[in-house]
């Protein structure tokens with residue numbers, strides 16, 4: 001064959017290419033792996049260690065390393081063959097089980113003739129395998145991503161698929177009893193067994209039956225955490241104690257579709273990782289106590305925000321929340337859950353809500369509404385699922401979601417216009433129409449858009465020259481969101497007033513049928529609408545405060561950029577963007593996600609350009625203008641900081657406190673919400689300080705070019721919000 | 734020192750060996766021969782080599798491909814780029830990449846895409862200096878690889894329109 005010819009299957013693409021192996025290439029052919037003599041000699045049917053004491057030491061060493069390898073796999077993002085499956089005892093047991101699968105453990109018991117091995121070590125092995133099986137189930141549900149979040153390559157081995165949990169439990173309990181009765185110095189081994197014994201209970205958290213309505217049993221998690229805490233004091237056992245018991249050999253012995261890889265040693269942090277896993281699982285389970293849709297929403301928004309949760313907890317969350325039996329937490333149907341979200345925000349007390357209550361189940365109104373709820377459910381569930389993703393996927397998830405929210409908004413608006421034509425209409429104070437459904441969709445969409453934009457700062461996706469356009473757009477979105485929230489607030493206030501006014505009217509009315517009717521209506525509203533309306537009022541007030549703060553932070557960033565640009569220290573144009581492309585193309589590519597969004601419309605490139613010009617400061621009176629601009633920013637920042645202070649206070653005091661004007665919905669994620677808003681508070685301080693620094697460095701009469709003295713760098717002040725990196729000036733070296 | 738740039742000569746089996754040598758020098762896990770063959774045999778015109786007149790063998794290379802992306806636009810892709818340690822910081826990579834992009838532009842590509850690790854500041858500097866922007870960040874802690882950025886350089890307006898709307902022009906502009 002000539003060098004220019006190849007034989008290639010049409011379906012062989014780059015993915016196939018980068019995943020293909022090469023025979024006889026040392027780095028790509030695992031059959032060439034060289035094993036040490038100890039690895040070659042290792043025999044699972046020999047009870048290693050001379051004395052009983054040495055045997056105990058050996059078994060403890062293997063069990064400790066095996067137990068750690070589970071966290072090396074999960075928290076260290078490694079593969080199974082280089083961690084759990086590198087344990088010779090695991091390989092031996094599951095290979096035998098794979099050849100002879102059954103509902104008991106008969107095919108995978110160790111047979112050395114020594115109970116420490118045959119009973120205790122077998123327990124550790126089967127417990128670990130059972131947990132691997134559980135993680136594989138989570139993985140197969142497709143919530144987290146292969147190779148970036150989790151690798152579940154079991155090398156075709158059967159991880160005890162038919163063995164019920166009770167069999168594993170019994171086996172492990174017997175081992176614990178044996179050790180406690182007959183081995184005085186086995187404290188560490190007992191702890192490891194107990195840890196694994198609790199770990200297998202994870203499976204029971206997966207909702208599978210209707211009776212899962214009961215509050216989850218947290219005890220295994222608490223016990224596991226305690227074991228892990230105690231195990232932290234033991235140093236990892238020196239690998240020499242069990243040389244050969246862990247080996248990359250499985251990659252050589254079994255069919256392996258991946259390049260050979262070294263086995264991954266313990267980093268020493270594994271028991272801490274177990275503690276973290278439990279903390280994260282407990283947090284996820286807490287969602288069952290959500291009292292409302294807005295609490296569930298806020299839970300999801302915050303639980304994985306300031307710290308990325310353990311991959312098992314992240315994979316578990318959506319499955320736990322939105323169950324196979326087509327319910328949310330076993331409590332709501334999907335449609336009801338979606339409707340709750342609307343009621344918790346803009347739908348409560350509206351004419352539409354009342355009509356829906358009165359209309360028969362089979363009426364066109366109810367049916368059409370339910371169809372929309374189904375649409376809403378679909379997108380809402382994407383939203384929920386997205387909150388559990390790793391931090392990069394999280395931003396990407398919005399990219400897709402935005403199109404869905406946008407098209408839903410267009411459809412639901414049409415529906416509401418039809419309803420208005422039929423006389424089902426809700427009006428604001430100024431008689432313009434409110435449209436409760438559209439309003440909520442718009443709110444969700446804007447929230448997603450803002451989060452998408454700002455998350456890009458956290459992920460370092462924007463270069464400093466892009467800060468102007470990104471923050472200016474965030475400011476633009478925040479203005480729209482603020483407007484939407486103000487309308488909602490005004491509407492809720494109007495409804496509350498009108499209900500209270502009924503009482504006044506009642507007093508004026510003469511007794512009679514009309515009065516009785518109004519009295520009944522008043523009572524009904526007081527009982528059914530007012531509590532929810534009051535709660536909504538507080539939640540929307542909180543949302544508005546937050547939105548204003550984000551708006552002001554974004555605006556300040558815009559001002560700071562403009563000051564730097566005015567001093568020739570930064571440019572909003574891409575460097576070298578002219579040879580193959582143009583600044584306009586680059587800008588449009590950056591905003592591609594938003595170009596198709598109906599409302600709010602993406603401003604044209606020209607509008608972005610012009611707005612920067614508007615913010616730019618020029619001579620004459622540069623110094624005075626600069627001072628004015630920075631003074632304005634400072635006062636805005638201080639005003640908005642007060643709003644976040646209120647929010648932080650409300651989080652501390654807790655929702656439901658009657659004297660509070662806001663309701664944050666963060667009861668179940670107090671710590672995370674506090675961390676989020678406290679970081680925003682620090683950002684306010686950092687921006688005020690940055691303004692002062694800019695003023696000091698650039699405000700005085702310009703002697704020479706500032707660029708000769710300073711350069712811009714992106715600073716991420718300690719403890720401040722990752723969404724608002726600061727453009728600071730540093731002295732040139 | 735003079736540097737010559739020339740497209741790959743696919744009929745010269747030696748050149749493939751040199752590309753492998755240059756690229757593998759900086760990879761922890763090498764590409765299989767199939768990856769090289771995949772690129773070089775299908776898009777030989779998109780592979781460029783740099784030769785220095787003080788040595789016989791190539792000192793740098795860039796390897797690319799282009800394909801229709803989701804049936805909507807033509808996307809060029811820079812798969813590999815490397816310059817021999819001894820020849821770095823002399824503008825060789827920049828020149829190689831420019832030649833490749835130019836070729837892909839001539840072919841009619843709407844955009845150029847590539848991925849690079851967040852930690853590879855050298856590569857980021859190089860590409861961002863040419864107008865590439867970071868479109869997204871990818872979580873890749875798996876096997877301790879670290880995150881990566883996906884970079885795109887838009888060459889035509891089509892690069893700036895979502896695929897969904899390129900496929901259904903009637904809904905996009907209705």
Ligand SMILES: CC(C)(COP(=O)(O)OP(=O)(O)OC[C@H]1O[C@@H](n2cnc3c(N)ncnc32)[C@H](O)[C@@H]1OP(=O)(O)O)[C@@H](O)C(=O)NCCC(=O)NCCS
Pocket residue numbers: 759813814815816817820821822823824825826827828847848849853854855856858859860862
């Ligand atoms: C990346 C690599 C190809 C650059 O090769 P090179 O020939 O040295 O690069 P150039 O001399 O053409 O430099 C072009 C630009 O890249 C940037 N750059 C290059 N080396 C840099 C360095 N060490 N630090 C910071 N920026 C650097 C600069 O912006 C430079 O422009 P400038 O010199 O005008 O400032 C080379 O370092 C390499 O082979 N690295 C290993 C493989 C690799 O990372 N490939 C990219 C994978 S996507």
